Amino acid sequence: MTCPPSSDRPMRKLYIRTFGCQMNEYDSDKMADILHARNGLEQVSDPAEADVILFNTCSVREKAQEKVFNDLGRVRELKAARPGVLIGVGGCVASQEGESIIGRAPYVDLVFGPQTLHRLPEMIAQRLSSGRPQVDISFPEIEKFDNLPPARIEGASAYVSVMEGCSKYCSYCIVPYTRGEEISRPLEDVLVEVAELAQRGVHEVILLGQNVNAWRGSGDDADADFAALLDCVCEIPGIERVRYTTSHPREFSDRLVDAHARLQKLAAHVHLPVQSGSDRVLAAMKRGYTALEYKSIVRRLRRACPDISITSDFIVGFPGESEEDFVHTLKLAEAMAFDGSFCFAYSARPGTPASGMADDVPADVKNARVRRLQALVDATAAAVSESMIGSLQRVLVTGPSRRDPSELAARTSNNRVVNFAGAARLVGRMIDIEITEARAHTLRGVVPGSLPPQLADDAAGVAAGAAR
Ligand code: SAH
């Protein structure tokens, strides 16, 4: 379709709507960075103001995919009112559907994949000069990182992508088809990026990858595994805490377990998706481990780091999952005392091997299983929170509290938010906090030695009275 944008207004504002996982959140930041550096676009929170509207999409479940087309329908009206607006679709739906997105939504100007987002400035230029929609969903190795400007950072915590893609091909999952095969960034590139972030005041890095522990060195560093990468990152001056997500049980080596005993800077939290507690279902999912092997990793992790918090993902209602299979999952969840989980109802994804199996667990049974499992994990997570009351926790102060901006928020090593009264100068620092209360999703605490708020007010009143 040829329809040159009719407005000559310069492009100034960018709106990005992100669906899906942390990899997509990360990529959206990179889109904003490159369009700021190359096109001078400033990000806005209202699509009605924007000259460029991007959707960074997810196709992991049917519902996520449907949302994209609903939202696109809405921005179509914006474009009808202001024909100069450019609309782009990136991420996993774009990667999977390519050209056909333009067939279904002809007002879309740009379709780009997770590995081609750095080409956005060129795609925009070509769209404007040719008047034709641009589609580029190729997988050009890992050139993306060589073509991105330095991240614009806010706060003391930053994400660093260390590997992209997935080569595990679990039978239900779309990700290997949308993100391509696993590919690791070179060791030196990761270390240089972390060192630069540290120099700019970042104290915590979160190493990102779809299977982050599948990271491998290349060239001279071909022997390096993910545990070696953690060793190096923890040595960088200024970095005080290191997290990583998401790890896969199949590559959770003894060396990685040992890293949790050895590296004090490594956070006491691992997100380790199990998906099911039934060996029959795990085999049908092609996960590559048994329930016993999974339990053994968790047992060794807890031996290495007794306070470690383990969170997980589950899929319930996989084709053929019986009540007995599901009970195995409940039992595993109970035995592992998970500290949180995402429980998903199985959703058949076109083109995956499992989509050829009968999706035979009725929707109401799937939903009931999700609720039973989530309730169990919520209870074990609440017990962990309760057990933290009275303890002293090392936290990174992230900024004002979301609920009450007069208070501060911080993150514990085991990935919980703590709200507390404290001075703004503490933001960006690692401090100790005493936990006083456990709420549903957050903790409350006090800076040890500080007065409780009402006593502090009284003391201030006395001081003010004395001065009068
Ligand atoms: N690489 C990670 C997870 C990536 S996708 C891992 O393997 O552990 C995030 C989560 O989405 C998965 O852990 C799984 O629980 C869920 N998921 C993936 N495909 C799904 C599907 N077809 N239906 C329902 N949930 C799915």
Ligand code: SF4
């Ligand atoms: Fe999907 Fe499995 Fe890869 Fe995770 S490991 S992204 S679930 S194929």
Ligand code: F3S
């Ligand atoms: Fe979704 Fe793609 Fe992430 S399918 S979960 S955005 S890898």
